Amino acid sequence: MSSTVERRTDAARSRRPRTILARAPQPDRRRRGRLGRSGRESLTGWLMVSPSLVLIALFGLVPVLWSFALSFQQNDLQTPGTWVGLKNYERLSQDPQFWDSVRRTVEYTVLFVPSTLVLSLLAAAALNRRIRGITVYRLAVFIPVVTSTIATGVIFSWLLDPDYGLVNATLSKVGLPTFEFFASPTQALPAVVLMTVWGWIGFGALIFLAGLQGIPTDLMDAAQIDGCSTRGAFWRIQVPLLRPVSGFLLVWLTINALQLFDEVYATTKGGPSRATTVVVYYLYDQAFKFFHAGYAAAIAVVLFVAIAAVTALQLRITREEPTPQEGRR
Amino acid sequence: MRTRPSAWHLALVPIALLMAVPLLWMLVTSLSTLAETRRFPPSLPSHLEWANYATAWTDSPFARWMLNSSVVSVTCVVSNIVLCSLAGYAFARLRFRGSQLAFLAILATLMVPFQVVMIPTLLIVKHLGLVDTLPALILPNLVTAFGIYLMRQFFVSLPVELEEAALIDGAGRVRILARVLMPLMGPPVATVAVLTFLSVWNDFLWPLVVTSSPEVMTVQLGLSTFQSSHFTNWPVLMAGTLMSQLPVLILFVAGQRFFVSSIANTGIK
Numbered sequence: 001m002s003s004t005v006e007r008r009t010d011a012a013r014s015r016r017p018r019t020i021l022a023r024a025p026q027p028d029r030r031r032r033g034r035l036g037r038s039g040r041e042s043l044t045g046w047l048m049v050s051p052s053l054v055l056i057a058l059f060g061l062v063p064v065l066w067s068f069a070l071s072f073q074q075n076d077l078q079t080p081g082t083w084v085g086l087k088n089y090e091r092l093s094q095d096p097q098f099w100d101s102v103r104r105t106v107e108y109t110v111l112f113v114p115s116t117l118v119l120s121l122l123a124a125a126a127l128n129r130r131i132r133g134i135t136v137y138r139l140a141v142f143i144p145v146v147t148s149t150i151a152t153g154v155i156f157s158w159l160l161d162p163d164y165g166l167v168n169a170t171l172s173k174v175g176l177p178t179f180e181f182f183a184s185p186t187q188a189l190p191a192v193v194l195m196t197v198w199g200w201i202g203f204g205a206l207i208f209l210a211g212l213q214g215i216p217t218d219l220m221d222a223a224q225i226d227g228c229s230t231r232g233a234f235w236r237i238q239v240p241l242l243r244p245v246s247g248f249l250l251v252w253l254t255i256n257a258l259q260l261f262d263e264v265y266a267t268t269k270g271g272p273s274r275a276t277t278v279v280v281y282y283l284y285d286q287a288f289k290f291f292h293a294g295y296a297a298a299i300a301v302v303l304f305v306a307i308a309a310v311t312a313l314q315l316r317i318t319r320e321e322p323t324p325q326e327g328r329r
Numbered sequence: 330m331r332t333r334p335s336a337w338h339l340a341l342v343p344i345a346l347l348m349a350v351p352l353l354w355m356l357v358t359s360l361s362t363l364a365e366t367r368r369f370p371p372s373l374p375s376h377l378e379w380a381n382y383a384t385a386w387t388d389s390p391f392a393r394w395m396l397n398s399s400v401v402s403v404t405c406v407v408s409n410i411v412l413c414s415l416a417g418y419a420f421a422r423l424r425f426r427g428s429q430l431a432f433l434a435i436l437a438t439l440m441v442p443f444q445v446v447m448i449p450t451l452l453i454v455k456h457l458g459l460v461d462t463l464p465a466l467i468l469p470n471l472v473t474a475f476g477i478y479l480m481r482q483f484f485v486s487l488p489v490e491l492e493e494a495a496l497i498d499g500a501g502r503v504r505i506l507a508r509v510l511m512p513l514m515g516p517p518v519a520t521v522a523v524l525t526f527l528s529v530w531n532d533f534l535w536p537l538v539v540t541s542s543p544e545v546m547t548v549q550l551g552l553s554t555f556q557s558s559h560f561t562n563w564p565v566l567m568a569g570t571l572m573s574q575l576p577v578l579i580l581f582v583a584g585q586r587f588f589v590s591s592i593a594n595t596g597i598k
């Protein structure tokens with residue numbers, strides 16, 4: 001038991017003359033006598049954390065264990081479940097629809113993550129200027145961050161309407177081919193990518209901008225004096241220094257890509273011909289449309305493992321790469 | 330910098346426009362007539378059709394949805410501020426047996442995506458007899474592990490000396506927290522408030538799973554049902570969508586600097 005917290009408090013205590021504290025007036029002498037000072041602190045501590053602890057146990061910890069238990073059951077959400085051992089997982093391994101949903105999720109992630117990363121880096125680079133009107137530009141780029149996923153879905157189903165949508169109208173006006181977007185089995189997933197990239201660029205740009213502003217300006221000034229162009233300095237100095245930020249974003253975007261659901265629900269409902277039925281959508285269908293809660297729990301466990309693995313892998317990669325500042329370890 | 334500032338405007342105008350067009354087009358459509366949205370190519374409306382907003386409001390339990398969202402969000406914001414500061418303070422300052430384990434257990438829940446716990450959470454709410462009620466929407470969001478972590482970090486960074494005088498005067502921990510420390514907690518309290526409001530107001534999957542009656546729905550869920558029943562009436566749907574985002578947009582524009590820093594520093598969408 002020697003956390004930073006406690007060491008801090010210990011240090012603070014030893015600095016304080018104990019005699020003063022001992023002589024300090026105590027409002028409730030009887031209770032003090034029964035429990036002692038540390039006993040009273042312990043009681044206060046538990047009283048202060050218990051509401052949070054109970055809620056988090058009830059809605060965070062218990063459900064995780066329950067999810068694992070459910071994945072070994074047959075359960076319809078109505079009647080008590082029956083234990084079926086590994087049957088759900090066996091079925092999962094042979095379920096072509098599940099593997100299709102996995103394939104689509106991977107496809108989506110591979111399209112979504114790199115494009116969001118690159119575009120938000122470029123947006124952040126452009127927004128990192130002290131020029132007139134920059135607040136307005138930043139506002140425009142950041143507003144999608146607070147726009148709900150459902151509103152995003154509703155807005156894009158209108159923008160990408162094959163017949164009356166603004167996007168097709170603009171494309172045909174400049175003589176480009178138009179698209180079916182959400183209505184076509186081959187174009188629906190790329191359309192979802194387009195929509196979610198729009199929704200996340202602002203978030204990425206925000207994180208990158210915070211990173212850029214954390215880079216000392218004298219580094220850039222030195223580069224300028226050495227005759228480096230703005231663009232050269234960006235790619236050779238700023239981008240390498242942003243590696244920890246990029247690593248964080250990479251993990252964060254991937255985790256969120258694997259959990260895609262809301263935008264799909266608001267636009268295609270998994271269609272057309274299941275073209276946008278990603279893993280979480282499949283999970284939702286299994287649990288709440290077909291009432292296969294045990295089977296859905298097995299999918300949830302697989303999703304959990306996948307997300308944990310991706311996180312661990314990416315954290316390891318980003319941690320092991322030496323940044324220019326640190327040099328080699 | 331070598332590049333002239335005006336050159337950056339050339340890059341920034343298209344970026345900003347591309348990002349803003351979807352939202353601007355929502356605004357334009359919400360003020361068009363139905364006939365105007367069926368024209369090709371689309372054009373700006375000839376006059377501002379404010380009636381769409383009234384239609385969205387009266388054609389559905391829209392007022393009810395907005396009220397539900399407000400009640401749920403505000404309750405969760407207040408309770409997160411109170412519970413996260415209490416727990417954060419205790420974890421930062423008080424020594425009690427098992428506090429390490431409790432804190433680790435709380436942190437562990439941060440790594441679990443909601444979809445993983447969604448089904449058991451529904452079963453728990455069901456056992457409590459709360460399915461399709463507002464408490465079902467509120468209960469799981471009353472406190473967040475992230476908020477506790479954030480508050481604890483902030484309390485750890487405050488000098489202990491601040492509390493000593495009050496301790497010597499015999500003030501209890503709760504009084505110290507409320508009177509001495511909370512007035513200094515503006516930034517973390519605002520961060521917890523912003524992030525809680527944003528995530529609860531914009532949440533979709535949990536309301537979708539746990540509610541079914543129109544009078545219990547939040548505005549995000551209402552919007553999605555509205556969408557299927559008004560699929561062709563784009564102006565009304567866009568008016569509804571805009572109204573559903575209004576509280577968040579107003580907060581964002583009013584407190585832009587703060588919103589942006591709280592999201593950038595904590596990395597939460």
